[in-house]
Amino acid sequence: MSKVFTIVSMSPLPESFMESLFAPVKDKIPGQIKIVVAFGKPRDELKAILKDADIVIGDYSFQMKIDRELCEAMDHVKLIQQPSTGFDHIDIQACREKGIPVANAGGANSISVAEYTIMAALALLKRLVYAHEYTRRGEWPQWKLMDMGTFDLYGKTWGIIGIGRIGREVAKRARAFGAEILYYDIRRLSEEDEESLGVKYARFSKLLRNSDVVSLHVPLTPETEKMIGEGELRSMKPGAVLINPSRGRLVDEEALAKAIREGWIGGAAVDVYSEEPPSENHPLIKLSREGDYNIILTPHIAGANTDARTRIIRHSVENIVRVLAGGKPIAVVNM
Numbered sequence: 001m002s003k004v005f006t007i008v009s010m011s012p013l014p015e016s017f018m019e020s021l022f023a024p025v026k027d028k029i030p031g032q033i034k035i036v037v038a039f040g041k042p043r044d045e046l047k048a049i050l051k052d053a054d055i056v057i058g059d060y061s062f063q064m065k066i067d068r069e070l071c072e073a074m075d076h077v078k079l080i081q082q083p084s085t086g087f088d089h090i091d092i093q094a095c096r097e098k099g100i101p102v103a104n105a106g107g108a109n110s111i112s113v114a115e116y117t118i119m120a121a122l123a124l125l126k127r128l129v130y131a132h133e134y135t136r137r138g139e140w141p142q143w144k145l146m147d148m149g150t151f152d153l154y155g156k157t158w159g160i161i162g163i164g165r166i167g168r169e170v171a172k173r174a175r176a177f178g179a180e181i182l183y184y185d186i187r188r189l190s191e192e193d194e195e196s197l198g199v200k201y202a203r204f205s206k207l208l209r210n211s212d213v214v215s216l217h218v219p220l221t222p223e224t225e226k227m228i229g230e231g232e233l234r235s236m237k238p239g240a241v242l243i244n245p246s247r248g249r250l251v252d253e254e255a256l257a258k259a260i261r262e263g264w265i266g267g268a269a270v271d272v273y274s275e276e277p278p279s280e281n282h283p284l285i286k287l288s289r290e291g292d293y294n295i296i297l298t299p300h301i302a303g304a305n306t307d308a309r310t311r312i313i314r315h316s317v318e319n320i321v322r323v324l325a326g327g328k329p330i331a332v333v334n335m
Contacts, residue, residue, distance in 0.1 A: 003031035005324055008053040010064040011083060012039045018057075021317050029324050039064060047073040055320050058082035058090060058102075060312075062276070068094035079323045083316045085109055085166075085303060086247065088220045092334035103319055106331035107165035108311040109303030113217075113245050114169035116302035120269035121158070121174075121213045123296060124241040125151040130292055149239070151212075154178035159211030161227075162218035162246070163189060163199070170215060171197050182207045185218075208235050213243065220247035228252065233259040239266040241294070245302035248273035257283035260293050267294030271302045 009018050018035045026033075038049050039059065050056065050073045058066065060083045071094040080095060080102045087104050095102050123129065127150050134141040158174045160167045160183040171181050175198045182202040183189075194201065208214065214236065218224050228242070229252040236242070242265060244251055253274060259265050270284055277299065278285055288295055315331070323329050 004034050005029065005031055005054040006034045006036060006052050007055045007057065007320065008036045008038050008049055009057040010038050010059040010066070011057055012059070012061055012063075013037070021313060022321075025317060025321050028321050030326075031324075033324075046070065050074050050077070053077050055323065056080045057316065057320075058084075058087070060084045062086070062089045064089075066090045066095075071095050071098050071100065074098065074100060079103060079320065079329050081316050081320050081329075083312050085113075086219070087333055088247070096334045101329050101332045102334045103329045103331045104333055105312040105315050108315045109308035110165040110169045112305050112308035113166045113303045114173055116245055116271065116298075117166075117170050117215050117217075117243050118173045118177075120243045120245075120271075120296055121215070121241065122153060124243075124267045124269055124294055125153060125156075125213075127294055129296060130294065133292075151239075153213070156180070156212035157182060157210055159184070159202070159207040159214045160199070161185075161204070161207065161214065161216050163197075164217060167215075167217040168197060170217065171199050174213075175199075179213070182211060205235065208232055209237070212237060212240050214240060215243040216246045216250050218246060218250065220249055225249050226252045228256070230255040230258070233264050236265050238263065241266050242268040243270075244268070245271040248276070254283050257287045260295055261287060261290070267296075269296040269298070271298045272300055276300060 015035050015037050022033055036049055038046055041049065047070065050070060053074060054076055056077055058080055068091050071091060077100050080090065080100055082090065082102065082104045085105055087102060090102055092102050127145055127148060131141060131145060154177055156179050158179040158181050160170055160181060163183045163185045167183065175181055181199040183199045184202055184204045184207045188201050227250055233255055256268060260268060273282065284297060287293055288297055319329050
C-alpha cells in the first residue's frame with residue numbers, strides 16, 4: 001500500500017481547487033496525497049489537524065497565523081510553504097527551533113510589484129488620478145494641472161530602500177526611464193552589481209533628502225517597523241513621492257497622512273496597510289476623502305495579479321513536490 005501524504009492548506013481555497021493543482025504532478029510524488037483545508041477552523045480542531053500534516057500551505061490572506069503553539073502541534077511537517085512573498089504571520093523562529101523549514105514564493109511576484117511601483121510613480125508625478133476624476137466629471141483641469149505641476153520621471157532621482165529581488169527589478173525599469181538610481185540596504189551590493197544595475201549606494205538619510213521618488217522594498221522586521229516616520233518624511237523633498245507596496249507597518253500612517261495634508265511631500269501610493277482591510281477611520285482613507293490630495297490607495301494588489309499568482313502557484317506546488325520526493329526545499333527563509 002502506497003504512503004499517503006497529508007497536505008494541510010490554511011489558505012481560503014476549496015479542496016477541489018487544491019486537488020486540481022496537484023493533479024498534473026501526481027506521478028512525481030512517491031505516494032498519494034490527501035488535501036485538508038483548515039482555513040477558518042477553530043483552534044483546537046486546527047491543532048488536531050496539524051498533528052497529522054506532512055506539508056502545511058500557509059494562508060496568503062494572512063488571517064490564519066502560525067504561532068508557536070500551532071508550530072508545536074506539527075509532529076511530522078516537512079515544510080511550511082507560504083504562497084506569497086510575505087511571511088510575517090508565521091513565527092519563523094518557533095519553526096526553526098522545531099526544525100521545520102518555512103519557504104516563501106521567492107521572486108515569483110517581483111516583476112509584478114516592480115511594474116506596479118513604476119506605474120504608481122508615473123501616476124503620482126503626472127497627477128493621473130486628479131486628471132481622470134475631473135475630466136470624468138465633465139470639467140477641464142488642464143490649466144489647474146499646469147499650476148499644480150506635473151513631471152517627468154526622466155532626470156529625476158529615484159531612491160530604492162531594499163535592493164533585493166523586487167528592488168533590483170524596480171531599478172532596471174526606473175533606469176530605462178532615465179532616472180538616476182540611489183539605493184539603501186543593510187547589505188551593500190558589490191561594485192560589479194552596482195555597475196551592472198546602474199545604481200549608487202547612499203546612506204538612508206541621504207537617500208531620503210535627495211530622492212524625488214522613494215519606494216520601499218524591505219520585509220517587516222523589528223528594525224524596519226515604522227522606518228518611515230515624521231522625521232523621515234520631513235527630511236524628504238517637498239515635491240517627493242513615496243511608494244509602499246511592501247508592508248503597511250513600515251510607515252507611520254498617521255505621519256504620512258499629515259505629511260501629505262501639510263505638504264511636506266508631494267504625494268504617496270500605498271498598497272499595504274497596518275491592518276487589512278483598513279477601516280473607514282484609517283488616516284489615509286480619511287485623507288483621500290478630504291480633498292484633492294495626490295494619493296493613490298490600492299487593496300494589496302501589487303504582487304497579486306493573475307500572472308504573479310500563476311507563478312506563485314507553480315513555484316509552491318513544485319517546492320512541495322520536491323520535498324515529498326525527498327529533496328530539499330528552495331526559498332527557505334528560516335534556516
